[in-house]
Amino acid sequence: MSSCPVVIDRTGQDIHAEGARIRAQGPVARIELPGGVPAWSVTDYAIARQVMADPRFSRDPRKHWRAYVEGEIGMDFPLIGWVLMQNITTTHGEDHNRLRSLTVKAFSPRRVGMMRASVERIAGQLLDDLATVPAGEPVDLKARFARELPSRVICDLFGIPDHLRDALQKGGDVNVDTTISAEESAANVAEWHREMLRFIEAKRNSPDRADDMTADLLDAQENGSRLTETELVDTLHLLLATGTEPVMNLVTNAVLALLTHPEQLALVKSGEISWRDVIEETLRAEAPVAHLPFRFPLEDVELGGVTVPKGDPILINYAAVGRDPAVHGDSAADFDVTRAGKDKHLSFGHGAHRCLGTTLGLLEAEIALSGLFERFPELSLSGTREEIEPQGTFIMNGIRALPVRLTAPVPAGAR
Template identity: 55%
Template sequence: MGKCPIVLDRTGQDVHAEGERIRAQGPVTLVEVPGGFHAWSITNYEIAKSVLVDPRFAKNAREHWPAFINGEVPPDWELITWVVMDNMNTHDGADHDRLRKLVSHAFTTRQVEKARPMIEKIVARLLDDIAATPAGEPVDVKSRYFYPLAATVICDLFGVPESARAGVLQGSVVNSKTTNSAEQAEANLHQWQSAMTDLVETKRREPGDDLTTTLISAREEGDTPLTDEETVGTLHLMFGAGTETVSNVLAHAVLDLLTHPDQLELVRTGRYGWDAVFQETVRKEGAVAQLPFRYATEDVEIGGVTVAKGDLVLIGYSAIGRDPELHGETAGEFDITRADKTNLGFGYGPHRCLGMPLATLQAAIALPALFERFPDLRMAVDVGELEPQGTFIMNGHREVPVLVSAAPVAAVPVPAA
């Protein structure tokens, strides 16, 4: 590997500025992640696209990351869950297909459409709760709207009992933080493993018409049933991938619309649809700033460098959406009228996002509902005051506070009759 890698800011202060710094060094650039490990970060659209379908870039650390195989990766490494999770996103080839197939049938566009009434109901309930907020009190659209929406949808689909929800969701929230100490990372690993194991045991005792039961009882002809680790790992992936991502992208959409009134007007007047808002947000922001990890299974020449066998690769999805080779000088601007919104925000190739239809449907329902219910919606703070989420993996803010009602008008004294 080369020298002087860019040390990724584990507090994720500005993932876009960091993405541009990385891109300025080349389309495939060496960076350092916590633990002192080096990885190649890809910020170029065409190169990323080719890597994402190239079997020489594998996802299984157990087979392809020498440091992990040789026991050089400590069990309390901050990013350990990204490596040891046993699910479709850490497997390749036939194993990947086997793990993906078990849930993929439930996430097709046609199947997901059946969840529309359920999503509309959740949205209506959350908006009622928000409407009850005293005038002038800020509402964080992430924790009060988008996160609970995405979390309720995924928990309902997997039949998670109400009492177990906080536990199964907690692991994924902590997982994407890159400011975790070693102790926190290790404690988190144990927390999510035990929450998922409890869920599996509950469903074994009381099977239901839900996806957790499907995973447990899966006996596809000719396939090996899931191991306990695979069941737990799959659940963890689904709760993580299905919540943080939706919450961050939709909160970004609100932020971008409220700070670009001309764009909001285009949607309000029906000249552009909400789909254009969603696509443009996915392109400009992406939910994932740096996706860990792929491993080179042999030496590969890409983007003017040699990625050596066993090297780590990160996909810089947020930077890829702003690739100037694809979107020119305005790549960093929010413009729903942009004719070409091409992006890899949902991934590409065998590991492309399984939840895209579900995320798209949630966006199509939740975004217009919010703006219709609260026509005076506006930011409660200046954009400069927003704090980053504290991770280089995801792209989001800790909170996105808005005001939902018009400023209270001073009461006009009613003249005595």
Template identity: 50%
Template sequence: MTDSSRPLVIDPTGRDIHGENARIRARSAVTQVELPGGVVAWSVTSYDLLRRLLSDPRVSKDARQHWPQLINGEVNEEWPLHLWVSVQNMFTAYGAEHRRLRGLVSSAFTARRVAALRPQVERITADLLDALAAAPEGPVDLREGFAYPLPIEVICQLLGIPDDARPGLRRTVDVVFNTTITPEEAQANQVEMYAILDNLVATKRAAPGDDMTSDLIAARDADDGSRLTESEMVDTLILLISAGHETTVNLLDQAITALLTHPDQLDLVRTGRVSWDDVIEEALRWQAPVAHLPLRYAVEDIEIDGFRIGKGEAILAGYAAAGRDPDLHGADADTFDLTRANKNHLSFGHGAHYCLGAPLARLEAAVALPALFDRFPDMALAVPEAELSHIDSFISNGHRVLPVTLRAAA
């Protein structure tokens, strides 16, 4: 067997996501890769093929029904990414079960309700900018001081998460996205996360509030719990907390980085030749906040454009690769270009599992980015771009730190 016939081993550190995607694409638009723990999946890097598979009813996200490796016990709790396939919420549901679970939370993310959150997002943004302005002279970490706290504050307020629970939830969610951890670390983190959420549910059940956690508990307790099981309720909280901020953190992080490293593009925004919506969509295309999303499964044998994915085989959605697909975006697909006519991407997914929180993420970015660059027009990276390091994840696409100077040197 030649090296090229073996699955390409995904680097769990994510240190070179786009270079790795280019190597995967060079093999084939649909090719096998090896994830941590030796799990093999079909990586789909073609925008067109991935878009079609994401809306194909022959593709499931329910490992309990459609992934023989999990059903047979070949993949178990010792797999570091086990939580990604074992949670019981709309993220891992299929068909009618997915529609039921999605329906319980979709009303919170309607266009009207998201628009009503704008004043709240503006207040949080203004407070964060004031805190940055009051910081001592010298570099500040914009990921820690701006990109992270904005979406986490919004989602915590929506869910009614008390201040004392937030540090623990943040820590455990960060570990979920860390794809370099050991099985022991993953299992310990899972225990800690469920303990925090079980305590949150007990507190809200005893004293409900005007928040989504209380709404989910009401759905759980209504009709003898027939609409929502306890596991589904807690696992839905995991999904809302993690997906509710991770995408936006990385969107803000990468959009800020892109503008600071492309002054010609930033000038286009400042002179009004392109819009902030152009910035958001091109950032989503150029640096998908979630690079690879595990996992989906073929419900039956799938033949698509000459490729065959066998029944029960796993599929890894390559969102970052799809955003830079040269078949769609041309030879300059790797270039950050705000004037690009076609900014199509799959960074929020597609089909039945399209991200419910996409309008909220776009709103947060539309408020935060112009406010940041207006407040600090002389902002600059404090280190060369090459020195920015990637977080330890092949799933989440962001930086460990984003050091910037907010003001020009005196």
């Protein structure tokens, strides 16, 4: 075992190969983040679960990242956006409870159950739209379907008007792009901050308060929730981003896995395997969120044979955790919808910061996948698997585009 940190590839060319390299160094291993910043990566399922449930680990870099607090991390750190944003993902203890209690109600299983009809309606519209693509013509399923569905659902939930949707959601796309420079990242933060403030002002000044999540947050703010303006902006930004990106990746990763494993797709089509099985196996083998910044121990902690010093940054490597051979054996890296124990992953997190959108994400993925394969049973990749490019990030596990043919090409003589 070498003690040399694995230098994280900011372009995310092969996050699984990288995860395997990190695991080879130990269950909790040293890595180097973009900007030469040292950190730790957890690839072991049991240890990751323990860290996520342990209140001795904070997610607040502004209070608990030693190097940041002592001024060693500057504005030129490429992931600075993940340090500066103030929302539920970057707070700890009381601050976290306060922010979480404001948003948790909107995503309760009951409220999400009420969203089913609207998710089905939006999916139906997008599928109708796809049906107008000429037979056999390639189409990017990620842009036209997998992104559009969760994006429209979350924008509806927050009452974002059509003309602002692209601008407000662009911030989320750029935030996970780890190939950009610190300057581009800062410009992105400034731009969505400006747009979001304008949107909030318009909502605040509107004579009729709409029945949406933005209005709920504004009401809470006016009624003594202690939600600061920055927290409000950053919470809205977070929810628009988390409401879209991981669901989009879950759907594209599942479609890609099924199209490259036709024998497993056949099991789903014949009803032997459920969509829920496909979704769980995709969450395990292709975790939509790959390697998430940050957690910080509040004291020196012994983990997996190493001592992680107080205030060091730790990333949970969800993509590697789902493929932990100690849990899933030698075939852990294989996509297999028939596998027992496929729900043993941590792709929605665990503990106090567990994903708030689990029920919504699962609902959207199930409606998207069942609707897509029912409407387009001949769906196929339009090129080869090798031609598909990674998204350009190590934080998410996604692809740039998913070119498919919805129907078989019409033979030349039949046109």
